Amino acid sequence: MSENGFGDFEFERKFFVHDVPDVVAADPAPTLIVQAYLFAADGYAVRVRVQGTAPTEVDATPAELIDALGESAVGTMAAKGPAVGGTRYEAERALDGLVAGQIVRRAEHVVAKIRYSFWLDEDGWIIDRFLGANAPLVVAEVERSGPVVDLQIPSFCATEISEDERFKNEHLAYQPYSDWAEAYRRELALVGPQFVHTLGRNRISES
Template identity: 30%
Template structure:
């Protein structure tokens, strides 16, 4: 059993850009998205692909199970997803404590930048850097599943 613990934030400035160590393009969609579970298909960069099942969120935590799948299968599954596929560029940050990423959305969600931090069960929540803005973890509009149904540009 795997537990994902994360928080999501808007950004306050471009200070995060100096901390980028790598990045990749991501296309993802959802085969199921309800209050109890999400089933996500993700295609990363040049061909890595994953099927992920996430349970209901309890605070910043929820169950998460992720499995590699063939890229060809991911492309077929993306065509079966609910809503429009989500497109973003994920920036991995390396100088800030915790596992921080910034997602820079494109397409129907262009203009949206969201930072996420993950930490392991039993560890303290990492400190927030100066470039972090409001915590939007509890705002359902910012979930990736919601963005496939109601894109940022339509708000």
């Protein structure tokens, strides 16, 4: 049981971002994440991840990115359940970094991204800049120890994708963003920004 009393449940909201915002400069040491989805169906997934300090050169294959992390890489394995209302079951356990790296480099469905972390107001935010076949996707995410309600949403968040299955990492591993990016941007231009209104009062920042 975790300290927040919710065990292996995570509480987060995600947003589509047009371009990497300037605020990422607040993170002096972004993280490279390379992760493989060994199974994904109906909202359930099994993921193996290796991560570490992002190298300067990220225009590379997943295997080359893992090599760049070296022996300092940290490995994890996670089992996930379907997300409902910004809540998802996720049990994550540590793996030896070298073993995790060997698993990921042999996997077929892999996602690589650079993660920037920073604080805005009372919340910790991350920006994920996806690499490879999922470029140029940029996603913002906020996570709390309990339901993410009454959220101050930064102006760089174009629309909420918390409940859009297409943007889940396991979906991106099988259906990369580059395959449907143009169609999605047309869709967004047509329907406009959308935000979840069942989690308290949303406050949209003007700057």
